[in-house]
Each structure stands twice: as C-alpha cells, then as structure tokens.
Amino acid sequence: MGSESKIHTFEEVAKHNKDKDCWLIISGKVYDVTPFMADHPGGGEVLLSATGKDGTNDFEDIGHSEDAREMMEKYYIGEIDAETVPQKRTYIPPHQMSNDPASEFFIKILQFLVPLLLLGLAISLRNYTKKEYCATLEPRPPGHNHNVSFLLGFINTTIFL
Incomplete structure (x- = not known):
C-alpha cells in the first residue's frame, strides 16, 4: 500500500466490471482484482457479481481467511469517495391491514x-x-331379495367381462 492513496469515484469504479477489467469496493477501499480473476477459488463470476456496488457484505459473508485479506493488499489501488457511493435502498414492507x-x-x-x-x-x-x-x-315385487340380485350382477360382470 502506498503512502498516498488515490481517491476514486463510484462511477469510475463501476465502469470496471468485465473479465479483463474488474475493480471491487471492499470496506471503503478499491481493489483491481483483474489479475486474480482466474485464480479466485469461487471463480471469476463471483468477483464480477460484486462489481458496481459496495462488495463489503459479500466479502464478509464468505468468511475469508487472514491470508486472503493479506493477499488483497497487492491489488489495492486506492480509496472510494464515500460521497459518490449511492445510498442503500431500504426495504419498506407493504402496509398491513389493521x-x-x-x-x-x-x-x-x-x-x-x-x-x-x-x-x-x-x-x-x-x-x-x-x-x-x-x-x-x-315398486319391487314382494319377496324380492336384494342380495341375490347383487350376487347375480357380480357373477355376470366377473365372468363375461
């Protein structure tokens, strides 16, 4: 890390969002991780998904080791101008019925x-x-037995079908 760090605007950093040109914002610092794209354990797509925004939460959620944090120092290119970073949008839930x-x-x-x-x-x-x-x-005739009719129908359908 140099003694004098360059200040980058968010718009400038957001333009670097390709395989061959990838910059990330992590904890207020700007890193050019282009040389590391092929070597990243999660693949270059993971790094690209963190471009164009503050990638601090993405970086911290993974739980990187101290070695990974030390390795980042060689990709450091400056600081982010906090004034240019868009404010996070807060989720406003829909109004509930009373x-x-x-x-x-x-x-x-x-x-x-x-x-x-x-x-x-x-x-x-x-x-x-x-x-x-x-x-x-x-009406049924007197002496008609329902069980016999059922039995005859059952036998007929069993034998003839």
Whole structure:
C-alpha cells in the first residue's frame, strides 16, 4: 500500500466490471482484482457479481481467511469517495391491514356459516332429487331379495367381462 492513496469515484469504479477489467469496493477501499480473476477459488463470476456496488457484505459473508485479506493488499489501488457511493435502498414492507376485532369476528362467522349453508343446500338438494327419483321407480315385487340380485350382477360382470 502506498503512502498516498488515490481517491476514486463510484462511477469510475463501476465502469470496471468485465473479465479483463474488474475493480471491487471492499470496506471503503478499491481493489483491481483483474489479475486474480482466474485464480479466485469461487471463480471469476463471483468477483464480477460484486462489481458496481459496495462488495463489503459479500466479502464478509464468505468468511475469508487472514491470508486472503493479506493477499488483497497487492491489488489495492486506492480509496472510494464515500460521497459518490449511492445510498442503500431500504426495504419498506407493504402496509398491513389493521387488525379490527369486528372484521376478524365477521370473518370467523363467515368461515363457520358458509360451509354450514353449503352442507344444508347439499342435503336439501339430495332429498328433493331422491323424492323425484323414487317417484319414477316401479315398486319391487314382494319377496324380492336384494342380495341375490347383487350376487347375480357380480357373477355376470366377473365372468363375461
């Protein structure tokens, strides 16, 4: 590291985002890692993904060794002008609906009543159609055995199909 370091703007550093020309910003310092692209254990793509932004978090999240930190010194080319680095955008979550107790109670009532109403409708419909259907059937002759009819039908379908 030289005694006098050059100050780079963010726009200037962001232009160096290619395989043959790659600069990174880490902890307020600017590094030209172009010669290291082929040797990086994670591959050159990892380094390229950290260009055009402050790569400090990416660098620290990996947990680099002290040897890696010492190796970085030979790629140091200056400092970043902090005034030119864009402010981080903060995530603003969408506005949540208010938890009105009356609306929660209404929703719970609907969750109970709607299935109950559907069940009642299904039972009513079944009873109505059953009466209509039964009226069209002919009565069975006396002494008719249901089990014998089932057995004969079962045997016929088993043998002839």
